[in-house]
Amino acid sequence: MNIGIIGAGSWGTAISKILLNNGHTVRIWTRDTNVYESLTNGENPYYLPGISIPKTIIPSIDLKDVVVNSKLIVLAIPTQAVREVAKQIKSYYQNQIIVNLAKGLEINSQKRISEILSEVLGNVKYVILSGPSHAEEVARDIPTSVVAASENKNLAKITQETFSNVSFRVYTNDDVIGVELGGSIKNVIAISAGIIDGIGGWDNSKAALITRGLAEIIRYGKKKGAKKETFMGLAGLGDLIVTCNSLHSRNRYVGEMIGRGKKLNEIIENMNMVAEGIYTVKALYDEIKALKVEMPIIEKTYEVLYLNKDPRKAIHELMMRELKDEN
């Protein structure tokens, strides 16, 4: 199949290798001429250092060329860029399948990617591919399992068959809301897990944070129409485990730096990759108050990132909340 990948960051590049190995013709678009040049030389040192990229992957800086020549489009750009890029492709988009890889919520609208795309492009053939999958490992063919979710079973199945191979196993699911929310909110929990790492690497605290973080994701997800069991699967618990613990995680890293006393602006300035939780927490903070859903870890993470709260004080406040039942 002719496949076009929009975005040549770490995830788009790693996925391009999977798709090429599966026998597809792969074009990958980047807006960055340095990345384009590197890809033509068989590498992407800016986003995936140390990995050789087959030269049969076709790099491009022409977005229209990539879109019109693809039967399936993979969206591999940060959440906050999705609306802008969707507007750019609108005039020549021919209702091809879009497989989204981004995990986040839009800051001001609190919208999921599927909602943004349908606002801009209309009735999109949409699939979300999500789960515990660090690009650095996928690019090295380390066994990985993810979920392809779509309201249309056939689209989920096509995606499953297109992406799966011996080291990349794709399950199907019909809960788009749950899979999108699981992947988005776990990034915020991973920042808070990183804060614990930065302060002291406390195992008990981190286990509690992951477990209670999952409870918050489920509470919010249920209000938004997601299925609880989706959050117990790869796109929920699975991704929480990897992102809260992996040294590859950009979100966990941001938290670790905060826990060590660095300022958020300083951390962002020194990172060339996106840590989606920094933005998703903003989207959530206002909405959870309006929705009256209890998400204390999300609230404290926001206060530490944006209201200068001392992380130790935030932990103290979480521990001193009114005592309650677990469920």
Ligand SMILES: NC(=O)C1=CN([C@@H]2O[C@H](COP(=O)(O)OP(=O)(O)OC[C@H]3O[C@@H](n4cnc5c(N)ncnc54)[C@H](O)[C@@H]3O)[C@@H](O)[C@H]2O)C=CC1
């Ligand atoms: N890196 C990973 O291991 C994984 C990442 N993801 C998700 O995939 C999405 C992309 O992540 P990464 O590839 O890691 O990000 P990245 O930061 O490595 O790369 C992002 C790419 O998007 C491009 N980009 C940024 N803003 C843009 C704009 N306004 N217009 C056009 N292009 C723009 C950048 O030039 C770059 O090519 C994120 O939502 C992330 O959470 C999901 C699973 C794994």
Ligand SMILES: O=C(CO)COP(=O)(O)O
């Ligand atoms: O979603 C991911 C792994 O599944 C990537 O997480 P980070 O963006 O924190 O690296």
